[in-house]
Amino acid sequence: DAGVTQSPTHLIKTRGQHVTLRCSPISGHKSVSWYQQVLGQGPQFIFQYYEKEERGRGNFPDRFSARQFPNYSSELNVNALLLGDSALYLCASSLVNSGANVLTFGAGSRLTVL
Amino acid sequence: SQKIEQNSEALNIQEGKTATLTCNYTNYSPAYLQWYRQDPGRGPVFLLLIRENEKEKRKERLKVTFDTTLKQSLFHITASQPADSATYLCALDNTGGFKTIFGAGTRLFVKA
Numbered sequence: 001d002a003g004v005t006q007s008p009t010h011l012i013k014t015r016g017q018h019v020t021l022r023c024s025p026i027s028g029h030k031s032v033s034w035y036q037q038v039l040g041q042g043p044q045f046i047f048q049y050y051e052k053e054e055r056g057r058g059n060f061p062d063r064f065s066a067r068q069f070p071n072y073s074s075e076l077n078v079n080a081l082l083l084g085d086s087a088l089y090l091c092a093s094s095l096v097n098s099g100a101n102v103l104t105f106g107a108g109s110r111l112t113v114l
Numbered sequence: 115s116q117k118i119e120q121n122s123e124a125l126n127i128q129e130g131k132t133a134t135l136t137c138n139y140t141n142y143s144p145a146y147l148q149w150y151r152q153d154p155g156r157g158p159v160f161l162l163l164i165r166e167n168e169k170e171k172r173k174e175r176l177k178v179t180f181d182t183t184l185k186q187s188l189f190h191i192t193a194s195q196p197a198d199s200a201t202y203l204c205a206l207d208n209t210g211g212f213k214t215i216f217g218a219g220t221r222l223f224v225k226a
Contacts, residue, residue: 040218101146
């Protein structure tokens with residue numbers, strides 16, 4: 001069974017551009033979460049979606065948006081990129097059956113903003 | 115605001131010894147506390163979960179304790195091996211299963 005898959009694995013953008021990152025969850029997982037991880041820090045929570053609805057939002061500006069599709073895959077969009085947006089963007093899927101939110105992560109998308 | 119603190123300094127230990135990592139939190143009452151392992155360039159991998167009404171949980175060479183009065187969890191790796199070298203992340207979430215938050219992680223080096 002395939003794990004959580006993310007694309008692209010690496011990408012380089014310039015300031016002011018827009019980026020779309022994609023994530024496919026583990027089969028049977030209906031929730032997708034997005035995290036930003038800067039080198040040397042822990043993952044920072046951006047969004048969580050469950051059954052196509054936003055169920056949690058972290059302290060990120062409105063330039064960050066996401067959505068979940070009927071097949072439970074998800075996209076993270078970042079507009080007007082800043083140098084500080086350079087990071088590893090992690091997607092994680094989970095079951096969310098009213099218990100703990102145990103996350104299965106993908107390998108991440110490494111974004112570099114020049 | 116909610117805050118999770120883990121030892122920012124790397125932990126260096128000798129092979130065969132027990133590694134003990136600390137996770138402290140403030141302004142939060144988690145229903146669950148989780149520990150993950152992260153290797154360089156990879157996503158975190160789930161290791162153990164402990165509930166607020168549990169004091170201790172074990173899995174093979176791993177042991178986690180959870181003290182909701184002290185707002186602290188300890189993560190132990192017994193008989194450590196060089197392959198245990200990685201960053202270990204503490205994570206908290208409430209019932210309902212949304213918005214899991216992570217600490218900064220502690221880097222562990224096990225020397226042969």
